[in-house]
Structures are given as C-alpha cells and as structure tokens.
Amino acid sequence: MNESEGADKGPMAGSGSFDFFVVNISSEALTGNVTWTGGSRSESLDVDGLAPAAMSQQQSFSPQSGVNDYWQWSEKGDKYKLNVYDKDRYAAVLISDYGIGVLLTNTSPGTWAW
Numbered sequence: 001m002n003e004s005e006g007a008d009k010g011p012m013a014g015s016g017s018f019d020f021f022v023v024n025i026s027s028e029a030l031t032g033n034v035t036w037t038g039g040s041r042s043e044s045l046d047v048d049g050l051a052p053a054a055m056s057q058q059q060s061f062s063p064q065s066g067v068n069d070y071w072q073w074s075e076k077g078d079k080y081k082l083n084v085y086d087k088d089r090y091a092a093v094l095i096s097d098y099g100i101g102v103l104l105t106n107t108s109p110g111t112w113a114w
Contacts, residue, residue: 009083012065018084019058020091021109024050027097032074034093034100038084039067047073047095055109058090073100 022034022045030050036043036059043061050056063069063084071091072079076099084091088104 009066009068010085012063012086014086016086016089018061018063018089018091020045020061020093021058022047022050022056022093022095024052024054025094025096027052030075030095034095035072035074036061036091037070037072037079038063041067061091071100071102076100 020034020036022030024030024047029052030047032048033044033046035045038061041062041064043059045056045059047056068081069084070079070081071093073095078099080100080102082091082102082104084104087106089106090104090108092103092105092109094101094103
C-alpha cells in the first residue's frame, strides 16, 4: 500500500519482540538497505550482496500502538505501509525484480518447512 493510502493504525493491546528479515527472490544480488519506520523510530538492514534465494539476518524493530509502519528499499524509493500488530512477531520483506512486498507472521522462520 502506498504511503498516502489507508487509515491510521489502530491500537495494539500488547507488546513483545519483533524482527524483520529480507528474502531475495530477484534474479540478481541486492544492493542498498531495507528500512522500517514507525513514527520517530527507524531500523535499517544492509542487504548489499544478498544473493538470489537467500535470506538476510534478522533485525529487531519496535512498532508502536497507533503509529503506522512503513517499509522501504533504498533502491526503489517508494515507501509502503503495512501495519504490524501484537501477534505479528516477524515481517518477511520480499524483494523481487518488480519491487518490495511484506508478509507478516507470528511463526519463526526457523520453524518453516518447504
């Protein structure tokens, strides 16, 4: 969702530990950074050299109740809004040849099986 679209984020009832990571599903190694921003808070993850079909390390971030969450890949410039709530403990940021997408989940990537 583009930065200007959609309603403001609703309340979060709880708190907890939150992490995001990047999965490269493009045809080339990545460059730049992926950044989460929520109000005055921001966390970035360097994805320079992340190979196709590879996953980055996890980066902790701290979403807030009532504050929208935005995701941006420095190489594409656009900022996208996808709000994180209480049970969304992980955000998988997928980068393809077409741009960025975000998938929220409450299960650790260490438990995923393909």
